Amino acid sequence: MPSADPTVLHPIPDQPRVILLRPLITSPLIEVGEFTYYDDPDDPAAFEARNVLYHYGPERLVIGRFCALGTGTRFIMNGANHRMDGPSTFPFPIMGGSWAEHTDLLVDLPVRGDTVVGHDVWFGNGTTVMPGVRIGSGAIVASGAVVVDDVPDYGIVGGNPARLLRRRYSDAEVDRLLALAWWDWPLEHLTAHIRTIMSGTVDELAAAAPQRS
Numbered sequence: 001m002p003s004a005d006p007t008v009l010h011p012i013p014d015q016p017r018v019i020l021l022r023p024l025i026t027s028p029l030i031e032v033g034e035f036t037y038y039d040d041p042d043d044p045a046a047f048e049a050r051n052v053l054y055h056y057g058p059e060r061l062v063i064g065r066f067c068a069l070g071t072g073t074r075f076i077m078n079g080a081n082h083r084m085d086g087p088s089t090f091p092f093p094i095m096g097g098s099w100a101e102h103t104d105l106l107v108d109l110p111v112r113g114d115t116v117v118g119h120d121v122w123f124g125n126g127t128t129v130m131p132g133v134r135i136g137s138g139a140i141v142a143s144g145a146v147v148v149d150d151v152p153d154y155g156i157v158g159g160n161p162a163r164l165l166r167r168r169y170s171d172a173e174v175d176r177l178l179a180l181a182w183w184d185w186p187l188e189h190l191t192a193h194i195r196t197i198m199s200g201t202v203d204e205l206a207a208a209a210p211q212r213s
Contacts, residue, residue, distance in 0.1 A: 033065030
């Protein structure tokens with residue numbers, strides 16, 4: 001039997017709520033790796049419009065391979081920023097009319113750059129990621145978490161604002177896992193070692209890694 005197909009929109013035929021994002025995305029400012037999926041019972045195909053919010057500027061959203069996004073996972077982009085150095089935070093110029101003469105007041109708002117998610121990251125239901133955050137590979141974001149700061153590789157975060165609860169592996173093991181980078185293995189080789197990737201030890205994963213020439 002062939003490996004799973006990263007180009008299909010719905011990988012589970014009888015579950016239209018599950019959708020692979022890579023073949024769905026059209027924005028040049030959003031990059032998603034193979035097999036990353038979003039699960040939503042309402043309208044998963046509207047991910048770009050409903051889940052990537054205030055994406056007006058040049059900053060990019062980059063999500064790695066094999067990530068799992070629970071229902072309601074949202075990425076707040078830098079376009080959500082307002083001025084905070086005066087008496088009011090209200091963006092008057094966007095209302096039009098003579099107020100539009102003051103669009104210079106909306107220039108040079110604070111930005112935090114691209115939002116970057118590593119590989120094999122699991123987002124629980126209703127998580128929110130704020131602008132410019134970097135989430136490491138192998139991380140877990142608990143349901144309802146609001147991520148305002150960077151998350152380390154293989155870290156588990158939760159709460160509002162999200163705090164690091166623990167690391168899934170020791171620092172030495174994390175270094176080994178990042179070096180092994182199973183998400184970059186050839187699909188055929190990865191397929192042959194699914195059980196080790198899902199339930200094996202770091203040593204077993206290392207033993208299963210493809211030989212480098």
